[in-house]
Amino acid sequence: MKTSIKNLMIGALAGTAMMGASLAQAASLNGAGATFPYPIYSKWFYEYNKSKGVQINYQSIGSGGGIQQLTNGTVDFGASDAPMTDDQISKVSGGVLHFPTVAGAVVLAYNLQGVESGLKLTSDVLTDMYMGTITKWNDPAIAGLNPGVTLPDLNITVAHRSDGSGTTNIFTNYLTKVSTKWASTVGFATSVKWPVGVGGKGNEGVAGLISQIPGTIGYVELAYAIKNKLPYASMKNKSGHYVEPTIESTTAAADGALKKMPSDFRMMITNAPGAEAYPICGFTWLLVHPTYSGDTVKTITDFLHWYLTEGEGMAKELYYAPLPESLIKKVEAKIEMIK
């Protein structure tokens, strides 16, 4: 008994020593940032490690934390749901390149008895709801968009995220683009001063509010609405069509925004043109330095090539929208800049 335990311990020690050795030899990368793309990133890093043997450690601590760690130089790359501002970039020694990875849709989910699906909304009505000027579900403004649907005489409870989040950034960016009133009184950021409504922590918190309080409308990521079986609204887009949020209509939005895409890819794609484009969606980015020392250059450029070729195909099953083909080519060309 005693010897067997001893053997086991020696084995374990040898094992740890070997693991340490292999870690030291194999290339590895450290990253930190956004929580929104964490499911797809962890899948990518797992698959990449399996096929190429490169370990990528990622802490999903939030975009703000990712930018902070990149600025402090404690990670090889950051990740963010909002593009960095010029001011933020200027603080990072060596600079920052933005690599869009996937796009995500933000959907308006609701809890309305008798309206199990297919609610239609426009940007004006949505803004008025979130400004607190439309307070009842049977308001003529909503009823006018939804002929044939019986809307109840019920108070509208507006739900939003209480935690700072890239989802809020995308949603408020959309409202800022479509309403001058919203732009001047609220604006957009990861947390804003909400005129009305109750806050839930995280997507799960908002989804909880929606399912618990009759008459609630709130914004969540598409994956969350689908997984929680919450009904969500079709939005009238820039071209005047009602579009349901799907992976395809999100990619269509990315495609529609392509014409105006700046060369550094820092762009919010809300309210994008295109008949098929869903208006409330956004990219999420990897934040990479333009210069690295030693072998890290090859390690990081190899991975960037891999996610653009192999990785994008895995997005759909996790409810993320892959980048449109034409954009992938542009992003691919950008990798050359890393030296």
Added chain:
Amino acid sequence: MSLSLDATTDGRAEKALPFFSKLAHAGVGDWLFRKLTAFFAFLILFLACLTAFTLWKASVPSIHKMGWSFLTSSDWDPVQEIFGSVPFVYGTLVSSFLALLIATPFGLGISLFLTELAPMKMREPVAFMVETLAAIPSVVYGLWGIFLLAPFMRVHVDPILIKTGLPIFKGPSTGLSLFTAGVILSIMILPTITAISREVFEAVPNAYRESAKALGATNWETIQLAVMKPSKVGILGAVMLALGRALGETMTVTMVIGNTPQVTTNLLAAGHSMASVIANEFSEAVGDIHVAALAEIGLLLMVITLILNVAAHLLVWLTTSKFQR
């Protein structure tokens, strides 16, 4: 004690003594023990000061930009970078005191019942059940709050409160409110109040009770005179410890308070709390001033806790000195 000393003076036992006992015998152990415990005590003091200093350092940009208006403004606008702490301080204080208001009579009632009135067989199991409440993680309370308590309040409790017509209860209610936060906090601090006051009541010498009874006091009079009165300080201690937990509670409160930074006398309206806003906004706060303002909220929470603790000690000091007179 004297027995073990006798043993060590015996010659044969001396040889077998381990090294440390020899040291102890020489008085080195006592010295070492005193220094070591003093070090531990000062370490706590040092940690508290370090925390305060770190928070102060992190909040410098916000202190510079906002100045005193941070303490007087109700605006919290991360886009315009205007930060005022009033709604958070208000929400924290209101929900915590509401919790105390509900939990204190319940907690004292439970512990009085358990120490004075309940049959012996019942005391331990009930006390155990109450103390189990303290072991439930706060995030579990939060989930219970959002999925069960908040809807229950909205459908069953709030409509009755609104019907009372009191200005502090105004509809419409979503179930997410300062009041709901107070209710759930009261459940969370109940075990603290119960457990400590039970210890305090048990420490009251039986002679007190017997004397009161001998003088012809009823059960209630005995409890009032012989149990509650000498326990005043202990009860206050229990309440203060509970208040500490309520002030700092984060996850549970954020789930049911509605997270809307506003100051309102309507307890059925949504509010916000200091710990909640830090937990909510810190990870995605990108602006320097925003991060600093959150650190300043942390500093302020520490100061408020300190003030309340000092006030409680003053109260204890006042009541005890009165007692001795």
